[in-house]
Amino acid sequence: MAESAPPAKTQWLQKTVQELVINGEELPEKYIHKDGDGGVLDVPLMEVPVVDLSLLTSSLTSRRGAGETSIRSKLLGLLSVGEKQKYSREVDEIEGYGNDMILSAQQILDWTDRLYLTIYPEDQRRLKFWPEIPQDFRDILHDYTFKMKMINEVVFKAMARSLNLEDNCFLDQYGKGPTMTARFNYYPKCPRPDLVLGVKPHADGSGITILLQDKEVEGLQFQKDNQWNKVPIIPEALLINVGDQAEIMSNGIFKSPVHRVVTNSERERISLAVFCIPESEKEIQPVDGLVNKSQPRLYKKVKNYVDIYFQSYQQGKRPIDGAKI
Numbered sequence: 387m388a389e390s391a392p393p394a395k396t397q398w399l400q401k402t403v404q405e406l407v408i409n410g411e412e413l414p415e416k417y418i419h420k421d422g423d424g425g426v427l428d429v430p431l432m433e434v435p436v437v438d439l440s441l442l443t444s445s446l447t448s449r450r451g452a453g454e455t456s457i458r459s460k461l462l463g464l465l466s467v468g469e470k471q472k473y474s475r476e477v478d479e480i481e482g483y484g485n486d487m488i489l490s491a492q493q494i495l496d497w498t499d500r501l502y503l504t505i506y507p508e509d510q511r512r513l514k515f516w517p518e519i520p521q522d523f524r525d526i527l528h529d530y531t532f533k534m535k536m537i538n539e540v541v542f543k544a545m546a547r548s549l550n551l552e553d554n555c556f557l558d559q560y561g562k563g564p565t566m567t568a569r570f571n572y573y574p575k576c577p578r579p580d581l582v583l584g585v586k587p588h589a590d591g592s593g594i595t596i597l598l599q600d601k602e603v604e605g606l607q608f609q610k611d612n613q614w615n616k617v618p619i620i621p622e623a624l625l626i627n628v629g630d631q632a633e634i635m636s637n638g639i640f641k642s643p644v645h646r647v648v649t650n651s652e653r654e655r656i657s658l659a660v661f662c663i664p665e666s667e668k669e670i671q672p673v674d675g676l677v678n679k680s681q682p683r684l685y686k687k688v689k690n691y692v693d694i695y696f697q698s699y700q701q702g703k704r705p706i707d708g709a710k711i
C-alpha cells in the first residue's frame with residue numbers, strides 16, 4: 387500500500403529534537419498524538435521491589451558497584467558538548483546519534499534524541515560512533531558493559547532459582563554470551579507533554595533491559611490493568627525490565643510489560659538503557675521445566691527475535707503476539 391511505504395530517503399534526515407528546541411521551531415505535526423493519547427505526568431506511583439545485588443553475587447560488593455555515578459556524569463557531558471554531529475547515525479542505520487528512526491510514513495515520532503551503540507561482543511563495536519569527548523567516555527562505557535553483562539547473568543540465574551530450575555537454564559539459550567546494545571536517551575523539554583510522548587508505548591524486545599534512570603526527573607510509566615503508573619526515582623538503583631525474550635523463555639511467567647516515557651515542559655531528562663539480547667542465531671523457547679500438562683507451552687521457538695520485533699513494531703503490532711502459539 388502506498389501509504390505504508392517508507393518515506394523517501396531525503397526525508398529520513400531529520401533535525402534532532404534538540405535542534406528544534408534550540409531553533410525555537412513550532413511543534414512539528416509528526417510528533418503529535420492526535421488520538422488524545424499523549425502523556426499525563428500525574429499518574430499513581432508504582433511499587434518497585436528493590437533488590438541488593440551484592441546479596442546475589444560477591445562480584446558486586448557495594449551499592450555503587452555498577453559505576454552508575456560516573457556513567458551518569460559522562461552522559462550529561464555527552465549531551466552538553468557540541469560534538470554530536472561527529473557520530474551522527476547514517477540515514478537508514480540504527481547506530482549513532484540522531485532523532486527517532488523513521489520506520490514508516492505514519493509513524494508518530496518520539497520526542498527524543500538517542501545515541502545507540504552495540505557494546506558487546508567487542509568485535510561488533512563500531513568505534514566511529516563512540517564519542518571520545520567527554521574524556522574517559524569509552525573506558526567508562528567499556529567497564530560498564532562488563533558490569534551489565536554480569537548483572538544479566540546474576541539476574542537470569544536468580545530468576546531460574548526462583549522457579550526451582552537449574553541456574554543456567556535461561557542463560558544457556560543466550561548462546562556464547564549476550565549481545566548488548568546501549569541506548570543513551572535524551573528528552574529535551576517539550577512544549578506540549580499532553581500531546582507528545584518521549585517514547586510511545588512498547589515492550590522491549592530484549593531478554594532483559596537494564597535502565598539507568600535520570601536522578602531527578604520522572605518520566606517512565608508502566609501499564610498495569612489498563613492504567614499507567616510511574617516509576618519512582620531511586621537514586622543509584624538500576625531498573626531491570628523483563629523483555630519479550632524472557633517472557634518467551636519463561637513460558638509467560640515473567641511478563642514483558644508495556645511502558646512509555648512522558649515528556650516534561652520544565653525539565654529535560656536523560657536515561658541509559660542497556661538491552662541484553664540472546665545471540666541472534668540461537669533459537670529461544672520456553673524452558674523444559676516450565677512446560678507440562680498444567681502449564682502448556684505458550685510460545686513457539688523463535689530465532690533472531692529483534693528482527694521480528696522491528697518488523698511487527700513497524701506494522702503497529704505487539705511483536706510478542708507473533709511468537710504465541
Ligand SMILES: O=C(O)CCC(=O)C(=O)O
Pocket residue numbers: 569571585590597599605606645646647656657658659
Ligand atoms: O527512558 C527511559 O526511562 C526508558 C526508555 C525505554 O523504554 C527504552 O529505551 O526502551
Ligand SMILES: [Fe+2]
Pocket residue numbers: 588589590645
Ligand atoms: Fe523500553
